[in-house]
């Protein structure tokens with residue numbers, strides 16, 4: 565090591581030291597990079613339906629990037645239960661957990677956590693669920709939909725509950 569350093573030019577030594585310092589400073593980041601599910605999550609909020617019986621996913625196109633941890637917040641502010649279903653998306657993500665939350669006063673309480681692969685989530689009126697996931701494959705999925713068929717025989721898909729997911 566000493567011999568190697570002796571033959572280095574001053575400039576090379578300074579560069580090496582700068583890299584060593586940068587590596588040392590990034591030690592914590594490097595640990596997080598080793599476990600992609602332990603990053604600070606990027607929050608993506610999607611509304612499932614809106615008050616007044618408006619069916620749809622808002623936004624209608626949802627974008628993600630591979631390798632980042634997301635907290636996908638599914639908020640149902642309508643009067644109907646709704647599904648968040650996309651086979652293509654479910655196949656392209658690694659799930660850290662899904663959880664059910666409830667706002668009590670100004671606190672957001674976690675009522676339950678689910679671990680393992682998730683395929684679809686149904687959120688009841690006025691409730692919120694969180695899907696913590698890391699996209700692992702890029703793609704575009706136009707199969708996002710809500711499976712529910714109302715008593716009048718009309719599906720939520722027919723009422724506009726479809727969308728797309730893009731993983732870059």
Ligand SMILES: [Cu+2]
Nearest residue numbers: 646647710720
């Ligand atoms: Cu629905």
